[in-house]
Amino acid sequence: MKAPQENAPLRSTFPRGPRDEQTTHAILAEGLVKRFGDTTALDGVDLAVRRGTVLGLLGPNGAGKTTAVRILATLLRPDSGRATVGGYDVVHDAHQVRRLIGLTGQYASVDETLTGLENLILIGRLLGLSRPEARGRGRELLAEFRLEDAANKAAKAYSGGMRRRLDLAASLVGRPQVLYLDEPTTGLDPRSRNEMWDIVRDLVSGGVTVLLTTQYLEEADLLAEEIVVIDHGRVIATGTPDELKGRVGAQTLAVRARYPVDTPIVESIVAQVAGRAPEAQGGLLTVPVTDPAVLPAVVRRLEEAEVAIGELALRGSSLDEVFLALTGHRAEDETEDQNQPERILA
Amino acid sequence: MTAAATAATGAAVALPRRVNPVEGLRHTFTLAWRSLVQLKHNPLELLDLSVQPIMFVVLFTYVFGGAISGSTGDYLTFALPGIVVQNALFASVTTGVGLNTDLTKGVFDRLRSLPIARSAPLAGRIIADTVKQAWSIALILGLGVILGFRVHGGVQGVLAAFVLLLVFSLAVSWIAVLVGLLAADPEKVQIFAFVVVFPLTFTSNAFVPADTMPGWLQAWVDVNPVTILADAVRGLLSGGAAATQVGQSLLWAVAIAAVFAPIAVRTFKRRV
Missing domain, CATH: 3.40.50.300 (P-loop containing nucleotide triphosphate hydrolases)
Structure with a gap:
């Protein structure tokens, strides 16, 4: 590079x-x-x-x-x-x-x-x-x-x-x-x-x-x-x-509470650990992260709060998420091509 | 090897600012070659150029011949020049269809990104289409002769008719170029051709003498350039008087080209 x-x-x-x-x-x-x-x-x-x-x-x-x-x-x-x-x-x-x-x-x-x-x-x-x-x-x-x-x-x-x-x-x-x-x-x-x-x-x-x-x-x-x-x-x-x-977050942390009532708690924990407010879509909370250590930290905090997790993943940022991080809005994209690679920045 | 060599050695070499005319001519002929090679791979277009004229000659002669002229032979003598004219008009639309296909498929942009004369893609296409046009005219005349059409105008008459038809359709192809540049897709160019060329050729004396038509229609038929061109071709092929009609046809060709060529070229330049 x-x-x-x-x-x-x-x-x-x-x-x-x-x-x-x-x-x-x-x-x-x-x-x-x-x-x-x-x-x-x-x-x-x-x-x-x-x-x-x-x-x-x-x-x-x-x-x-x-x-x-x-x-x-x-x-x-x-x-x-x-x-x-x-x-x-x-x-x-x-x-x-x-x-x-x-x-x-x-x-x-x-x-x-x-x-x-x-x-x-x-x-x-x-x-x-x-x-x-x-x-x-x-x-x-x-x-x-x-x-x-x-x-x-x-x-x-x-x-x-x-x-x-x-x-x-x-x-x-x-x-x-x-x-x-x-x-x-x-x-x-x-x-x-x-x-x-x-x-x-x-x-x-x-x-x-x-x-x-x-x-x-x-x-x-x-x-x-x-x-x-x-x-x-x-x-x-x-x-x-x-x-x-470095600017955008190489990866995206995605968390979903098992029970929707817990979503606000999860949201605040993720925000504290990742250092920025997550984006909520349905019950799924996503946030760009640069440091992989965020994942275990979130798990620990959620355990301490005794919140049941429905879904938890760390994956490569999609173009959409990069745009969100850079512009604050989603890429207004009518891409017909839905089979974009999910795994992006390594 | 100039292009590849220059590109490989780097920009330090001062590149020529424009295409010299000899190169431009070569680009034009290369692109004309390309349009003709397409025929080899697109048998449908070849059918269009061959079967359609044959079909028109045979159908008109045997279906309408007896009813209109009393015998197929007499009718052929009258109608063959008209059929040649109609076919020439349809064939000149090909230029617009081909141009539009290049534009919509992106071939045009590929050509425009190359260091070639700006006029070559259009000029090459027009040259190739003139060759195709000559082929259909020859095919119709040849078939007409086989079916009983008698040429009395001699070789000179036939050649003159040939040249007149080519000049006229070259003029008309400027309209086709304009439509080809403006239409959203090739089908729309085809539709335009049918909507304009069909009524124009049928409201002339190309296929039927005008005497049985209502007066107002006869008035139009007399001034319809298709009538004038058909009469000119008749005169040239049959060896009869044709000077007036040939002159008027040429005037029409000049007028059409004078109006449409500048508009088409301007539209072309805006897209180029």
């Missing part, structure tokens, strides 16, 4: 000229604002991603993650604020930026009617490779992502995991320096998810800078050197996974 990044140097390291080669950051964004009609998708977002590192952009659906990526990928113009990729301005030097980036997201798709190989050849040709070079690069990527057998199958016949790998392969044809992965594992089964994580780690070890958006705390924790949490188009927390865990 890298040393904690402070927010303060952001402004001073922001390059004055569009081609400041001194920059140690592959991506710098300052005060990005984007409105769609009455809704403000981004409300002044700053981002700084150091070369060769992974930045995890964490937030619920509708937080503005995708809008931020689309701006950095030159697909949208910000209403205000500015951003550079590799020293090039995403609005004024869009063409140069496009030479440096690769984009993988649900909205940046391959052509479903073409085969995997044809898709990669198409992109290779568009990037200026000769026909044999494009074919060679396509085959190379298919082999790397274990898609050789499906090379001549139409992309629409691919499974979810295969499709994501093809999407990723398509964004790597031009060997980008900067890669945007917009929710690369949403909707994938655990095995495909693990495969995707391995691929990302390989890319980073090869020197690629990655901006990863995700709804999964676990994913950001496993892959990113630094995490930026956004909600309602604003950055609400920035730090290394360890720093965030």
Whole structure:
């Protein structure tokens, strides 16, 4: 894990000229604002991603993650604020930026009617490779992502995991320096998810800078050197996974009294031990904790008070709980995907 | 190897600010190739391009022929140019459907994130659709000849009709591009095509001479650009007088393109 990044140097390291080669950051964004009609998708977002590192952009659906990526990928113009990729301005030097980036997201798709190989050849040709070079690069990527057998199958016949790998392969044809992965594992089964994580780690070890958006705390924790949490188009927390865990509570203590009448007693005990008021939902009381010793302490106190326990658990914080801890409100998230990993920050 | 090599060596290399025109042309042809390769994998689209014209020619000739013209042969001579025109109009909607599919499926965003000419995705599609258009026109004319249509206009007449149809449908495809950019999904583009193209072609002399229609309808039929284009194609294929109609058809094409191309391009740029 890298040393904690402070927010303060952001402004001073922001390059004055569009081609400041001194920059140690592959991506710098300052005060990005984007409105769609009455809704403000981004409300002044700053981002700084150091070369060769992974930045995890964490937030619920509708937080503005995708809008931020689309701006950095030159697909949208910000209403205000500015951003550079590799020293090039995403609005004024869009063409140069496009030479440096690769984009993988649900909205940046391959052509479903073409085969995997044809898709990669198409992109290779568009990037200026000769026909044999494009074919060679396509085959190379298919082999790397274990898609050789499906090379001549139409992309629409691919499974979810295969499709994501093809999407990723398509964004790597031009060997980008900067890669945007917009929710690369949403909707994938655990095995495909693990495969995707391995691929990302390989890319980073090869020197690629990655901006990863995700709804999964676990994913950001496993892959990113630094995490930026956004909600309602604003950055609400920035730090290394360890720093965030320190602030948010790595784990959540959940207690339910056996008899509802005891709930107030349990509530006060939990509040005293954990140092903050628990959140009550039904009879279930949850509170973020950083110190695992809280668990035995709560058990002892409940025993002393002779309260019967219905349920008691210490588990990894979910994204929802992180949001609660950071913002005081639950992530207003209509995620259809209910099979998020429960076990999150380890 | 420029792109990959540059990207691999780092940003220290000054990257070109824009696409040079030769590269832009290559991007356009690569994307046209892509639209044509789709046909290989999507037999339904090929059916659409082939079976529909064949079906129209055969059905119209044998179902309506006797009733309208007394014999299938006479009717074919009258209606084939009309069928070609109707088919060309339907086929030009394909551009809008394909564009909309790319937009809604996200292929467009992938292309836009690449360092390619901004116009290439649209231009490539239009070139590919013109090739498809030429294929259906040739198919209908070929089938017509097999079924008894006699060309009296010579090779020149056929070529002129071909070019006129391509120019006209290219103009109409700007309307399709606009609809394709604005519609929420490809089905809506199809619906638009049916709602507009069907009445437009049927209230012309494409399939039936106008004399039995009520007066108010005849008045419309006379000014309907489909009538003008059908008459122009008839004249060119049969070797009869066609100069006026060809001229008027070209004027219509220019007018349609002059109105819709700028709006479509502006809408396109806003989305790009």
